[in-house]
Amino acid sequence: MYRIPFLDLPPLAGAAGTVRLPGSKSISNRVLLLAGLAEGRTLVHELLASDDTAVMLDALRALGCTVEQDSASGALAVTGIGGRLPVHEARLFLGNAGTAMRPLAAALAVLATLQGGEFELSGVARMHERPIGDLVAALRPLGCTIDELGTPGYPPLRLRGSVGGRLALERAIRVRGDVSSQFLTALLLALPLAADAQDIVVEVDGELISKPYVEITLNLLARFGIAVRREGWQRFTIPQGSRYRTPGTIHVEGDASSASYFVALGAIAATGGDVLRIEGVGSDSIQGDIRFVKAAQAMGADVRSGPGWLEVRRGRWPLQGITLDANHIPDAAMTLAAMALYAEGPTRIEGIASWRVKETDRIAAMAAELRRVGASVVEGADFIEVSAPETWLPAAIRTYDDHRMAMCLSLAAFNPTVGARVPLRILEPHCVAKTFPDYFEALFALAKTDPADIPVITVDGPTASGKGTLAAEIAAALGYGLLDSGALYRATGIAAMWDGVSPDDEAALATLAEGLDLRFGDGADAGRTWLRGRDITDELRLETSGLMASRVSAWPAVRAALHALQLSFRRAPGLVADGRDMGTVIFPDAALKVFLTASAQERAARRHKQLISKGISASLADLRADLEARDLRDRSRSVSPLKPAEDALMLDNSALSIEDSVAQVLAWWQQRRPFGHSA
Numbered sequence: 321m322y323r324i325p326f327l328d329l330p331p332l333a334g335a336a337g338t339v340r341l342p343g344s345k346s347i348s349n350r351v352l353l354l355a356g357l358a359e360g361r362t363l364v365h366e367l368l369a370s371d372d373t374a375v376m377l378d379a380l381r382a383l384g385c386t387v388e389q390d391s392a393s394g395a396l397a398v399t400g401i402g403g404r405l406p407v408h409e410a411r412l413f414l415g416n417a418g419t420a421m422r423p424l425a426a427a428l429a430v431l432a433t434l435q436g437g438e439f440e441l442s443g444v445a446r447m448h449e450r451p452i453g454d455l456v457a458a459l460r461p462l463g464c465t466i467d468e469l470g471t472p473g474y475p476p477l478r479l480r481g482s483v484g485g486r487l488a489l490e491r492a493i494r495v496r497g498d499v500s501s502q503f504l505t506a507l508l509l510a511l512p513l514a515a516d517a518q519d520i521v522v523e524v525d526g527e528l529i530s531k532p533y534v535e536i537t538l539n540l541l542a543r544f545g546i547a548v549r550r551e552g553w554q555r556f557t558i559p560q561g562s563r564y565r566t567p568g569t570i571h572v573e574g575d576a577s578s579a580s581y582f583v584a585l586g587a588i589a590a591t592g593g594d595v596l597r598i599e600g601v602g603s604d605s606i607q608g609d610i611r612f613v614k615a616a617q618a619m620g621a622d623v624r625s626g627p628g629w630l631e632v633r634r635g636r637w638p639l640q641g642i643t644l645d646a647n648h649i650p651d652a653a654m655t656l657a658a659m660a661l662y663a664e665g666p667t668r669i670e671g672i673a674s675w676r677v678k679e680t681d682r683i684a685a686m687a688a689e690l691r692r693v694g695a696s697v698v699e700g701a702d703f704i705e706v707s708a709p710e711t712w713l714p715a716a717i718r719t720y721d722d723h724r725m726a727m728c729l730s731l732a733a734f735n736p737t738v739g740a741r742v743p744l745r746i747l748e749p750h751c752v753a754k755t756f757p758d759y760f761e762a763l764f765a766l767a768k769t770d771p772a773d774i775p776v777i778t779v780d781g782p783t784a785s786g787k788g789t790l791a792a793e794i795a796a797a798l799g800y801g802l803l804d805s806g807a808l809y810r811a812t813g814i815a816a817m818w819d820g821v822s823p824d825d826e827a828a829l830a831t832l833a834e835g836l837d838l839r840f841g842d843g844a845d846a847g848r849t850w851l852r853g854r855d856i857t858d859e860l861r862l863e864t865s866g867l868m869a870s871r872v873s874a875w876p877a878v879r880a881a882l883h884a885l886q887l888s889f890r891r892a893p894g895l896v897a898d899g900r901d902m903g904t905v906i907f908p909d910a911a912l913k914v915f916l917t918a919s920a921q922e923r924a925a926r927r928h929k930q931l932i933s934k935g936i937s938a939s940l941a942d943l944r945a946d947l948e949a950r951d952l953r954d955r956s957r958s959v960s961p962l963k964p965a966e967d968a969l970m971l972d973n974s975a976l977s978i979e980d981s982v983a984q985v986l987a988w989w990q991q992r993r994p995f996g997h998s999a
Contacts (some may be wrong), residue, residue, distance in 0.1 A: 324796075326747050328775070328995075329744045330773045330775060333773075335589035341579055341582075349373060349419040352364070352398065354564060355398035361400075362566040363569045363570070364397075365571045370756070376420045376424075384407040403431075405435045405436075407437075408437035414447065416679055422502040422506040425477055426509065430487065434486070446721065448475050450678075454499055458503065463488050495524060496524075498527050500530070504524060512562040512563070512564060513564075521557050521558075523556075529650070529673075532609065538550065544564050545564060547562075575600075576601050579609070579612070581655055583613060583632050586631075587634055589734050589767075597629060608649060616632075619641070639663040640663060641667040644656065650674050654724050657686050658732065661709065662708060672702055683702075685718070685722065689729055695708060696709075715995075716747055719746065719747055719748050719751050730759075743773075776910040777791075777914070777989065778903035780964065782917060784926060784947055785973070786973060786978065790982065790985065794982060801889055803895060803898070805898065805906070806869060811849070815836065816868065823868060830875065833878050834881045838885075870953065900954055901962070913967055917973075971985070
């Protein structure tokens, strides 16, 4: 996941391949709560790992549930409380997870009333702006004591009661259905805890929105032993004697809302026979958002499906604007607004008043950010109408701490499909952690990009100038890939030493370089390197490896052999490459070239300090003499001599800290980008 202030997406020209979806957020948090309330141990497979599920898991632990990894299956094992509170006081922080706040509020209000207890539920600032008053209004007439600790009608809440309390369940419980289906879901999940002696009836006031999400709730309740009787969408009956029982094992299907981004991506960018395959959700899905597929097809997507999979190709092009009442798919409908950027005629999405009370005011947010890329937008209380840009603009997209804003608007980076060629900046990209932490990694794995559109920053300089450290810090700050070209030459030298190849045998060294079996780690393994399957991370940093690299890199045939390998590192979203000829030979078109240097005395002092810290004795004078000899050798070689590129910016870091150097390069980079100071 990209935990950085912004992520720049280059113009992306196509897409193909396979993506495996994370588990559904809606199913995951419902399953976790049901498992926590049930009798017995539930093995949960394919659970979504995200911010929302993390806060639910923390809440279950705080309430006395046992949560552990099952060593045999790898699934998450939840041992529930069987409807009896082992803990009677807790303060639960639920972030911005409505799928945790609403049902936990209802369940704990019921349990505290019947069994005694006091529970405080709070979240981030935005959660305290998301309405919960209609749920509170439904619970209070039952006898639940609920204190609103902030603005009336909104979290935070205190739920309290005394042992031996009772609930007034003789009459139907009424709840509004036209603001959020989560209020009804919360009641349906909580009230089986009080159904020992009688049927419990819930009636919905007004038109129920987001009905497919209630269908998910009913489906999962049945899996845990609760057979709710439904009369249309207005009356629900929980049978007397209902009691939660574990199904033993349950699998969470892939997230259909997340599938919408890739369905749209295929419709926009899977061309020329390419296919984008989505695994984890398909024709057998229990999620209402699978109906997004029909809306995408109406716009022109070519979609085929089967159990647990979808395949998407571009169909009609450009896409066709549509008018749709999206009351049934409010979350996935956001993706239609992004598809509208590629459509002929306006796309009008209606019935989405609930967007106003989501993680942000999504109607206002989508309107503002779509206009940034050049779209024409009309918005109303419960609709948005989007027309494609006449002129595409490079834009820095605000995400409002809303995961769906980031994922939807990332599709605007595929503007080369309509003849544009502008980059896109996503601010606070880590907000996708709410439902799809690795979304951008998945997107880049599918995307096709003209190498010329992928930005490159080169950092060249002499030995011990600190270019490797600087390049790594810049790459981390921007979320770009890193090419340590010195590691390629060092690895070639190490392979030569392993195989007994002389550093003077140019042809043999070139053969080794051509077949270099080298792998750089990423994610948890970032910073590690493997050669022929063997970890050489520490060996790369040995003085002997550095000396060998200096010798083998002088050979033209070796440099030619490694040239294509170095070019292959140029992948979206961008690359930072360090070495001695990155800006002059390998990436002469780099958007920013930095030549880093420091005096020989300063470089020798740094190397001396480094060696001493490792317990290696060294002479400062000898180190300086060695560095000066290497500098001369690197400057004098006939192929790719060490020198600044003509358009390189010079950075002498003799008196600068690494933080100062990083800040300077990032400032130069910001000046070169089309987004100005919008970040």
